[in-house]
Amino acid sequence: MNFKATVITNVEVSPGYFRLRLTAPQFFVTAASPGQFVMVRVSASIDPLLRRPFGIFDVGVMATEYPDVQQPFLDILYKVVGKGTAMLAGFHHGDQMEVLGPLGKGFGTGEPSEGKVLVGGGVGLAPLYYLARELVKESRVHLFAGGRGRDDVLCITEFERLGVETYVSTDDGTLGERGLVTEVLERYLANGTGAKTIYACGPFPMLKAVAEIAGRTGIPCQVSLEAYMACGVGACLGCVVKGRDHSEATPDYRCVCKDGPVFDHTELSWEQRL
Incomplete structure (x- = not known):
């Protein structure tokens, strides 16, 4: 509307x-x-x-x-x-x-659990806040927020007010741990925390790394893609990405605006990007 x-x-x-x-x-x-x-x-x-x-x-x-x-x-x-x-x-x-x-298509919240994990960077934290507000009603939620520097890590206080347990990292070490947010995520998962679902939104390289972690650990993962859009309803085909079955013989394209922006990480080709 x-x-x-x-x-x-x-x-x-x-x-x-x-x-x-x-x-x-x-x-x-x-x-x-x-x-x-x-x-x-x-x-x-x-x-x-x-x-x-x-x-x-x-x-x-x-x-x-x-x-x-x-x-x-x-x-x-x-x-x-x-x-x-x-x-x-x-x-x-x-x-x-x-x-x-x-x-667009939003996140699926799934069954209540003690292991909802959110991963975001920059304005990728925007949809994760709305998601966290819904998840905390029935689940324990952990947020992994990253950015280049402290100015790129947004609204952490708002997440904490919801009762979300937060982990922050920055590339330059000006806030939280120094390093990539995906490195912090891997250490957390290695401790056997029993994560049930990962939800991620942010730059493509970060999402690719999260998808690889989810694939190795077998944890269900939903990713929200960022893309340039002209119409927002799937008419212009300006925001297409390659699906998991894409090849020159059998093209497999997904519209971020209409088929997403949220996808299961297994739906996409992470090695091929337009």
Whole structure:
């Protein structure tokens, strides 16, 4: 569904990273699930022409200035990387924009257990927060968050407030352990923690490494891919990736926006990327 949204807050949570809260219809809050995304039109003009995709960080209802009146809302987490997101960072309370969503296939939460493991980096933490909020209702959840430096590790306090046990690593050692988040994950799993499911979102190299770990350990794993998107509904085929059975003779392509963005790690070809 396409709807008009009004900016409630647009706050810089770390240098270059923003958390945007928008009004949303009640149907959106009811229909959305962890792992889905929205397409946002950042300008009423044709420049930039295409909408921008953003994972859903959170949805809910909030109090207003009027007693007994609550406002449904949508939160997204984004990094300023180009013209579109730079324009988005300039939005203030009361400004309006168009939003299309919720879109895509989200995470499957599975059965309650004591071993839900989340792995994310940068804005890849966005859909994992929404997922964690649902998982903690019935399971013990562990988060492995990584980034190049401390500024790239986002919203850890929010995860901890949910009761999530967090492990942080950075490439330069400015926050948490020094090293890759997947290295910390491997050490954790080697201790025989009994992880039941891994959920990951972040850069492709990180997801590939997580998928390899899941394959070696036999732990079920779902990954949420990041991709450039033009339409968000599978019409333009601009965000396709190669499936596990892909070959020149029998092409196997998956649309990130329509078939995903969440996939079982066994569905994809990790050795071949467009």
